[in-house]
Amino acid sequence: MISIQGVSHAIGDKRILNDVTTQIAQGGITALIGPNGAGKSTLLSLIARLEPLQTGRIHVDALEIGACSDQVLAQHLSILPQMADHTPRLTVKELVGFGRYPYNRGRPTAQDDAKVAQALGMFGLNLFADRTLDTLSGGQKQRAHIAMIFAQDTDYVLLDEPLNNLDIAAGRSLMKTLQRMCEDHRKTIVIVLHDINVASRYADQIIAMRDGSVITQGRPAEIVDSALVQDVFETDAPVVTVEGTNLVLM
Amino acid sequence: MTLKIYIWAGLFGLALLSILSLFIGVIDLSLGDLWHDPAAFELLVISRFPRTAAALICGSSLAIAGAIMQMLVRNRFVEPMTTGTGPGAGLGILIVTIFFPAAPLIVKMVLASIAALCASLGFLAIVQRLPPTQPLLVPLVGLVYGGIIGAGVTFVAYQADLIQYISVWMNGEFSGVIQGRYELLWIAAAVALVTYFAADQFAIVGLGRTASINLGLNYTQAMLIGLVAISVVAALTVTTVGMIPFVGLVVPNIVSRLVGDHLRNTLPLIALMGALLTLASDIIGRVLRHPFEIPVGTVFGVIGTLLFLWLIFQRPRHE
Numbered sequence: 001m002i003s004i005q006g007v008s009h010a011i012g013d014k015r016i017l018n019d020v021t022t023q024i025a026q027g028g029i030t031a032l033i034g035p036n037g038a039g040k041s042t043l044l045s046l047i048a049r050l051e052p053l054q055t056g057r058i059h060v061d062a063l064e065i066g067a068c069s070d071q072v073l074a075q076h077l078s079i080l081p082q083m084a085d086h087t088p089r090l091t092v093k094e095l096v097g098f099g100r101y102p103y104n105r106g107r108p109t110a111q112d113d114a115k116v117a118q119a120l121g122m123f124g125l126n127l128f129a130d131r132t133l134d135t136l137s138g139g140q141k142q143r144a145h146i147a148m149i150f151a152q153d154t155d156y157v158l159l160d161e162p163l164n165n166l167d168i169a170a171g172r173s174l175m176k177t178l179q180r181m182c183e184d185h186r187k188t189i190v191i192v193l194h195d196i197n198v199a200s201r202y203a204d205q206i207i208a209m210r211d212g213s214v215i216t217q218g219r220p221a222e223i224v225d226s227a228l229v230q231d232v233f234e235t236d237a238p239v240v241t242v243e244g245t246n247l248v249l250m
Numbered sequence: 251m252t253l254k255i256y257i258w259a260g261l262f263g264l265a266l267l268s269i270l271s272l273f274i275g276v277i278d279l280s281l282g283d284l285w286h287d288p289a290a291f292e293l294l295v296i297s298r299f300p301r302t303a304a305a306l307i308c309g310s311s312l313a314i315a316g317a318i319m320q321m322l323v324r325n326r327f328v329e330p331m332t333t334g335t336g337p338g339a340g341l342g343i344l345i346v347t348i349f350f351p352a353a354p355l356i357v358k359m360v361l362a363s364i365a366a367l368c369a370s371l372g373f374l375a376i377v378q379r380l381p382p383t384q385p386l387l388v389p390l391v392g393l394v395y396g397g398i399i400g401a402g403v404t405f406v407a408y409q410a411d412l413i414q415y416i417s418v419w420m421n422g423e424f425s426g427v428i429q430g431r432y433e434l435l436w437i438a439a440a441v442a443l444v445t446y447f448a449a450d451q452f453a454i455v456g457l458g459r460t461a462s463i464n465l466g467l468n469y470t471q472a473m474l475i476g477l478v479a480i481s482v483v484a485a486l487t488v489t490t491v492g493m494i495p496f497v498g499l500v501v502p503n504i505v506s507r508l509v510g511d512h513l514r515n516t517l518p519l520i521a522l523m524g525a526l527l528t529l530a531s532d533i534i535g536r537v538l539r540h541p542f543e544i545p546v547g548t549v550f551g552v553i554g555t556l557l558f559l560w561l562i563f564q565r566p567r568h569e
Contacts, residue, residue, distance in 0.1 A: 050463055074466025081460040086324045086385060088456045088511040098454060102466040106450035106514065132510055152465070 001026050002047060002156065002190070007056030009042055009212075016042045018212040020056070026155075028182050028204030029189045033196050035233050038209040040192045041160050047190070048079035048158050060156060074102035078149045079158040083141060083165065092136070092144045093129040096120060099151030119151040123177065139170030146174070150181065157181070159191045163198065175202045196233075200224045201245050208232045220246060253509045253519065260522040264306075267529050271302040274533055276541045296429045304427045305532045305546070306525040307435045308487050309497055311442035313524025314517060315483040316498020317505075318445060321456035321513070322476045323377055325388040326506070329498030330370070330484045333392030336493045337399035338369025339485040340419050344403055348410050359434060362489055366481035369399055374477070422492030423545040424532050431490070438486040442521065445479045449513040452476055456511065494547045497524055500554035507561045527553060 002024040009017040017039045024030050032040040045051045047058055049065050058065040060077050090098075096119050100112040108116075120126050123143050133141055142162065149157055159178075163171045179202060181187045193199045199206050200220040208215045208223070210232050216223055224246035226239050238249050272294060273279050279298070283290035316329040330336055342365025346358045353361075373395055380387050400420075407416040418426070445452070451472040454462050462469040487494065501524045505516050531549035538544055 048460075048464070050460060069466075070463070070468065071466040074464065079460060079464045081458055081464060086382075088321075088453070089506050090453075090511055094510070094512045095457075098450075098457070098461075098465060101450065101454065149464075 001059075001061065002188075003059045004043070004047070005057045005059075007043070007046060007053065007058060009039070009046065009051070009054050016212055017046075020212070020214055022207060022214050022217060024188070024190055024207075025205065026188050027186060029178060029191060029202060030205040030207060031199035031203035032190065032192045032207050032209060033199050033232070034209035034215075037211075038232075039212040040209055043209070044079070044158055044160050044190065044192050048077065049073065050079070071102055074152070074154070076154050077156040077158065078152045078154040080145055080149055080160070080162055082160060083138065083145070087133045087141065089132045089134055091130050091132050092125050092147070093120065095133060095144055096125070096148045096151050099148040099153075102152065115151050115153060119147040122150060123147040138165050139167070139173075142166065142170070142174065143177075146177070155186075156188045156190070159189065161192050161194055163194070171198070178202070196224065196229070197247050200247060224248070253515055256508060256519055257522060260519065260526055264522060264526050264529070267526065267533065268302055268306070271305070271529055271533055272298045274536055275301075297427075300429050300432050301424050301427045301532075302529065304424055304432045304435055304491055305529040307439045308422075308424075308491055308494060309501075309524040309526070309528025310521035311438045311483045311524075312487060312494060312497040312528075313501035313520045314442045314445060315480045317502035317513065317517065317520050318452050318476045319480050319498065320502055321452045321511075322473055322480075323374070323388060324456060324458065325377075325385055326503055327386070327389035327499070328392050329495070330366075330480050331493050331495045331498060332396050333389070334369040334373045334396045334399055335366045335481055335484040336488055336495075337396050337403060339363070339366035339481070339488040340403045340416065340493070341365050341369070341399055341406075342485065343419065343489055344406055344410075344412065344416060347412065347415070348406070355434070359437075359485060359489060362485035363478075363482045366485045366488075367477060370477045370481055374473075419488050419492045421545055422487070422494035422547050423535075423543070424491055425543050427491060434486055435490050438483045441479050441482050441486075445476075446514075446517050448472065448475055449517050453511065453513040456513075494528070494550065496547070496551050496554045497528055500550075500558050501527060504557060504561055507564075527557075 004020055004022050007017055007020045020043060032043065034040050046053055053066050063073055063076060096116050097108060100108060100115060104112050120129055123146060125144060125147055128136065128140060133144060162174060166174065175198065178189050182189055203220055206220050206223060207217045208228060215232055216228065224239060226236065229235065229237050229239065229248055239246050240249060275298060277293060279290055279293055319328055319330055320326055339362045342362035343358060346353055346361045373392060376391055376395060377388055380391065403416060407413050451467060454465055454467050455469065455472050459469055502520055505520045505523060509516055509519060528546065528550060531553055532546045535544040535546050535549045
């Protein structure tokens with residue numbers, strides 16, 4: 001469980017998060033949604049210790065962010081880096097191999113090799129294993145990075161808007177893979193999503209944020225309705241239910 | 251394994267060139283002379299061996315420094331000599347020369363390294379404020395930044411009547427290398443060697459800050475280790491043989507194109523190729539206008555550029 005207690009954050013004079021207290025249960029996909037500037041990405045980067053905590057506390061199971069060692073935390077929690085313009089000329093296999101760095105500090109064992117092979121297989125990357133990242137498409141590069149995170153073998157996986165720049169096929173395949181990681185490998189995934197409909201379809205829990213505060217939290221089937229959309233996004237859009245999923249019509 | 255083939259070919263070439271380098275120079279020297287002529291042996295020990303060693307050390311450690319800097323800045327077009335570290339080292343020695351002329355050599359080196367480190371930190375601070383969508387701004391700003399520091403060095407040297415003195419550092423060449431005046435370079439060699447143990451850390455830093463923190467790496471510490479290594483190498487080479495541009499830029503790029511960026515595997519090849527190309531350039535510079543010499547930097551600029559162009563215009567590997 002990730003527990004967030006009284007977390008506030010400001011950049012200069014600008015308040016980004018206002019006394020956020022919430023819990024993210026173990027297992028399944030939890031989606032953070034909300035309009036631009038709601039503080040979703042900031043909250044995620046605080047959990048991932050990318051930014052130092054200003055006020056409040058965050059615990060990942062028994063580990064306290066900011067107090068526990070980086071190396072230990074890297075064995076329990078991972079965050080998918082955003083795709084950069086600059087990609088080093090690493091092969092997919094070399095990149096995925098770096099996922100084992102928190103365990104082997106650069107000296108891979110047979111067990112590490114096995115984990116890397118498993119990750120390559122799981123994400124259908126065997127054919128690309130010896131190709132360098134700069135020769136891959138955006139979707140393939142994304143998959144290679146997620147395979148690295150998978151090889152890192154952490155209970156908690158954080159992703160910040162991973163669907164950016166992916167077409168619909170790559171996006172669906174990514175979301176299905178994340179579901180599979182939760183079901184087959186008991187991962188807990190926290191994901192910042194831009195599109196509430198994706199959250200509604202794939203997430204087990206939604207945390208809706210606005211102006212640096214959590215507005216509501218719950219199962220998509222129970223909380224996604226016109227009132228929520230009005231409350232969080234300040235627009236009155238109709239919500240319909242298709243195959244059990246509540247969808248917001250644009 | 252293409253990497254192994256390159257390394258064995260490189261080692262073979264290096265051995266050949268090193269032997270050649272020992273027997274090429276203004277004074278004729280042949281293998282037979284060594285047996286009966288003590289003066290020939292002396293020439294070898296005092297001049298030819300130090301010169302060859304200096305070229306090998308400078309070439310390999312500058313290439314490694316370039317590779318590390320490219321990882322830290324996440325840009326393929328930077329190298330210490332053109333982006334402030336080299337001129338920073340020059341400024342450091344100049345200041346020591348003016349204010350503490352009697353300081354021992356090792357103190358001068360330490361101060362030059364600190365000045366180089368400050369210049370590198372300044373460059374890094376500037377780079378972090380540049381838009382990441384404009385990667386070509388980084389080397390351009392680096393050139394301007396290095397140029398400004400270089401201009402500062404020239405101005406101060408002019409005021410202090412030391413122009414002659416600094417021209418030795420600004421244009422690197424190996425003709426002045428003799429026994430007793432190059433040994434500090436071995437420290438640069440040791441520093442370059444030690445960086446190999448942090449190769450994985452630099453490769454991860456090259457993946458970006460988020461990726462580094464995700465993998466539990468102390469990002470700031472890795473950055474600092476890298477910058478200190480680069481600055482020490484730059485300071486030692488600038489003070490002993492002078493600035494040799496392009497080695498740190500061209501060699502890592504060539505190796506990256508051939509075998510990728512996984513530093514743990516590629517750093518040995520980067521060192522090897524840096525040494526090979528620098529020594530080759532020095533030998534060519536010695537024979538082309540014999541008995542006069544062409545500075546190594548000039549020859550390297552021509553060879554390195556040609557090699558680099560050839561690589562750029564080759565077809566990419568996976569198409």
